[in-house]
Amino acid sequence: MNKIINPSKNIWSTLVKRASLSYEKIEPLAKAIFTDVEENGDNAVNKYSKKFDNVELDSLKVSKDEILKAIENVPHDLKLAIQNAKRNIKLFHKAQITKTVEVETQPGVLCWQKKLPIERVGLYIPGGSAPLFSSILMLAVPAKVANCSQVILCSPPDANGDLADVMLYTADLCGVDKIYKVGGIQAIAAMTFGTKSIPKVDKIFGPGNQYVTVGKQIASQYKVAIDLPAGPSELMIVADESANPDFIASDLLSQAEHGVDSQVFLVTNNTQIADKTIKKLINQLNALERKDIASAALNNSKVIYFDNYNDLIDFTNFYGPEHLIVCLEKNNEFIDKIINAGSVFIGNYTPESAGDYASGTNHTLPTNGYARQYSGVNLDSYLKAVTFQKISAEGLSKLGPTIEKMALAEGLEAHKNAVSIRLKSL
Numbered sequence: 001m002n003k004i005i006n007p008s009k010n011i012w013s014t015l016v017k018r019a020s021l022s023y024e025k026i027e028p029l030a031k032a033i034f035t036d037v038e039e040n041g042d043n044a045v046n047k048y049s050k051k052f053d054n055v056e057l058d059s060l061k062v063s064k065d066e067i068l069k070a071i072e073n074v075p076h077d078l079k080l081a082i083q084n085a086k087r088n089i090k091l092f093h094k095a096q097i098t099k100t101v102e103v104e105t106q107p108g109v110l111c112w113q114k115k116l117p118i119e120r121v122g123l124y125i126p127g128g129s130a131p132l133f134s135s136i137l138m139l140a141v142p143a144k145v146a147n148c149s150q151v152i153l154c155s156p157p158d159a160n161g162d163l164a165d166v167m168l169y170t171a172d173l174c175g176v177d178k179i180y181k182v183g184g185i186q187a188i189a190a191m192t193f194g195t196k197s198i199p200k201v202d203k204i205f206g207p208g209n210q211y212v213t214v215g216k217q218i219a220s221q222y223k224v225a226i227d228l229p230a231g232p233s234e235l236m237i238v239a240d241e242s243a244n245p246d247f248i249a250s251d252l253l254s255q256a257e258h259g260v261d262s263q264v265f266l267v268t269n270n271t272q273i274a275d276k277t278i279k280k281l282i283n284q285l286n287a288l289e290r291k292d293i294a295s296a297a298l299n300n301s302k303v304i305y306f307d308n309y310n311d312l313i314d315f316t317n318f319y320g321p322e323h324l325i326v327c328l329e330k331n332n333e334f335i336d337k338i339i340n341a342g343s344v345f346i347g348n349y350t351p352e353s354a355g356d357y358a359s360g361t362n363h364t365l366p367t368n369g370y371a372r373q374y375s376g377v378n379l380d381s382y383l384k385a386v387t388f389q390k391i392s393a394e395g396l397s398k399l400g401p402t403i404e405k406m407a408l409a410e411g412l413e414a415h416k417n418a419v420s421i422r423l424k425s426l
Contacts, residue, residue: 001252001266001281003274003303006311016319018232018368019261019300026214030185034218037189042197048186055161055181060197062168062179070168082170085358086137092360093142096379108395115383118225120150120199122191123176124206124216127156127183130258131164132207138362138377139205140174146382151176152199154191156183188215192224203227205377207364210261227381228374231367232261235352236321238312238334239277241270243327244348248273249280251325252301253294254353260296265319266303267312274303313337320371323352342371397426 007015036044042060050056102112123139126132136153143151153176155163163181171179180198182190194200203225204216209232216226235255237248252264268274281298288294306312313334316324320340328334331346338344342365345352356363364377375381391399400419407415 001264001278001298001301001303003278003305005305006307007304009314012315012318015302015304016369018234018263023214023217026211027218030211030214030218033185034189034192034215034222037186037195038193041190041193041195045182045186045190045195045198048184049157049182052184052186053156054159055157057157057161057181060180060182062163062181066162067168067172067179070163070165071172073165074169078166079169081358082133082137082166082173085134086141086173088358088360089137089141089362090145093145093362093379097145106395106399108392108397109389109399110391110395111387111389113385113387115380115385117147117149118202118382118384119148120201120203121148121152121382122201122204123151123153124183124187124191124204124208124212125153125155125167126206126208126212127158127163127167131167133164133166133170134357134363135207136167136170136174136176138364140171140176142362142377142379143205143382144175146379148382150199150201152178152180152191152201154180154182154187154198156187157181183212185211185215188212188219192219192222200224203382205364205381206230207233209259227364227377228366229368229370230364232263233258233323234263234265234321234367235323235325236265236267236316236319237325237327238267238316239270239273239325239327240268240329241273242329242348243268243273245273245276245280246284247348247351248277248325248327249284251352252277252281252298253284253288254351254356255323256294256297256301257288257290258293258297260293261300262297264297264301265321267306267315268303269306269309269312271305274305278303316341320366320369322365322367322371323355325350325352340371342366342376393426396422 100112100114104110121143125135153171157163190198191201191204204219205227207230213229213231220226233255239248255264256262317340322342324341325345326334327348343355355361362377366374400423403419404416
């Protein structure tokens with residue numbers, strides 16, 4: 001990790017750049033795949049699965065027998081852990097259910113808002129070097145709490161054309177309706193248009209690599225909503241002398257091991273914490289199985305020291321991290337000033353991996369600075385707010401003149417007449 005001391009604000013934009021391919025470089029390939037899938041359906045999906053994943057499948061859909069076999073193969077203690085995580089995630093997302101909002105804005109004018117589930121949702125779960133079954137929990141549990149009528153899942157198969165047993169167990173536990181062995185841009189395109197095998201959905205959820213992220217952005221051009229443009233994982237830790245360097249190093253590596261394009265930052269006002277953490281980082285890195293991946297990610301990462309406490313806050317908000325760990329003597333003072341972050345973890349005993357797996361909050365979060373505009377996935381992500389109104393004759397008689405005057409001022413006579421004709425009938 002590069003160590004940078006008191007960087008001036010005019011270079012902050014350079015410091016926060018993420019190591020990712022540009023949309024423009026990926027877009028031509030992604031659009032070509034979308035067009036092919038739209039025109040040729042399953043044939044195109046199978047073609048790209050063979051090309052990119054080196055698999056040929058007789059059926060894209062996971063069978064019930066495959067699911068039952070997978071359930072038997074998952075160790076009992078892992079099942080219990082997944083069930084505990086599911087309970088916490090369900091509890092936190094059920095707590096987000098809101099009552100219907102109803103108000104009489106003036107006598108005889110009743111307005112209310114009701115939240116209704118999105119009918120058909122598609123979940124994209126990354127595969128590759130690690131089966132991210134935790135993402136199934138994060139996406140399927142709130143979908144079921146929201147009462148979405150159809151929940152399907154796509155994930156890239158391994159070299160044998162299979163999904164990991166724990167993936168199938170978790171999907172079944174969470175009530176996923178249909179599971180498909182397909183990944184990449186072709187999976188996003190299939191859920192966008194629908195094929196003979198894979199249903200069309202109304203909204204697509206889930207993290208992925210840069211190609212999947214671009215695919216989701218293209219899907220949104222075809223009247224399919226997406227959760228957020230989630231790309232490579234990132235973590236920022238803000239720490240002072242009260243922090244534990246061993247803990248900090250472990251958290252930095254927990255995100256660095258996600259992928260070579262992950263990015264982690266340590267921001268501190270204590271040079272000893274910076275130096276000690278770097279030493280601990282090297283020691284812990286050497287013991288990791290995914291050492292090569294984490295090492296590559298650390299090349300995209302930085303340790304930044306600031307003398308000025310306010311610079312700690314300003315730089316954190318400027319970066320807008322996906323995950324933010326705050327280990328400061330005055331934690332509350334700092335977090336009260338945070339305005340851009342996907343999810344915040346407070347204190348020495350709140351590792352980021354708790355949120356990744358089992359504390360209850362959702363781990364599908366905005367990356368690449370999108371924390372400025374996007375929330376992480378939550379219950380409302382699966383709902384749409386519909387407004388209703390009912391006006392009595394008395395209510396319209398009082399509100400009507402206001403509407404007439406405003407409609408005339410905009411030159412929309414028919415709008416005025418829709419009110420006037422009713423007022424005359426009264």
